[in-house]
Amino acid sequence: MKRGKVFLVILVLLLGFFTPYLSRISGAIVHGSDWFWSYLPDLSGFLFFSAFNLISLLPLVGAGLFFLFGRFKLTFVLATLTHLIATFYFHHDYDLAADAQSAIGLIFIPIIVGGITLAVAAISLVIELVIKKYKVRSTREVSLQP
Numbered sequence: 001m002k003r004g005k006v007f008l009v010i011l012v013l014l015l016g017f018f019t020p021y022l023s024r025i026s027g028a029i030v031h032g033s034d035w036f037w038s039y040l041p042d043l044s045g046f047l048f049f050s051a052f053n054l055i056s057l058l059p060l061v062g063a064g065l066f067f068l069f070g071r072f073k074l075t076f077v078l079a080t081l082t083h084l085i086a087t088f089y090f091h092h093d094y095d096l097a098a099d100a101q102s103a104i105g106l107i108f109i110p111i112i113v114g115g116i117t118l119a120v121a122a123i124s125l126v127i128e129l130v131i132k133k134y135k136v137r138s139t140r141e142v143s144l145q146p
Contacts, residue, residue, distance in 0.1 A: 009064035012080050016057050017050070018083055021091040035125035038096045049106055056083065059118040066125065074128045079121040086113045 028036035040046050061085050067076035090109045096102045116136055 005068055009068060012076075013057060013060060014142065016060055016080070016083050016087065017053060019087040020049075020091040021055060022037045023088040026092055039091075052062075052107050052110045054110075056087065056114040056117065059083070059114055059121050063117075063121045063125075072125060072128050075121055078124040079117055082120040083113060083117040086116050 021036075024036045024039055039049060060079055063072070063076045063079035066072040087109075090113060094102075094109070095103060096106075
């Protein structure tokens with residue numbers, strides 16, 4: 001296991017952790033700074049929101065482990081892109097001031113993003129396993145021919 005791969009996985013996990021906050025920057029241009037700071041009311045709010053945000057990172061951790069120990073690059077890349085795009089999509093225009101129950105969405109959004117990321121990671125892992133199996137089989141067939 002190379003240090004570069006470990007650094008990449010840690011960097012992706014940190015980026016995935018801060019993506020909900022980074023996605024609010026584009027809305028802050030239109031709605032003002034209160035739009036951005038609505039996700040960071042105080043330290044306890046940050047910790048509460050971050051705890052639920054960690055749920056969506058679990059499939060990304062799994063894909064990172066497959067990348068580190070199993071050389072599954074496609075799975076890691078697709079899981080990372082899916083997580084970042086889905087997190088950005090769901091958080092960039094989510095208005096906490098719209099309703100009294102809006103904060104409940106901060107619990108369900110990470111669960112939905114985690115489910116989407118898990119599905120994409122599982123499908124890409126199966127595809128990558130099939131490709132590797134076919135590649136090994138085809139190289140064996142070529143080497144057996146005179």
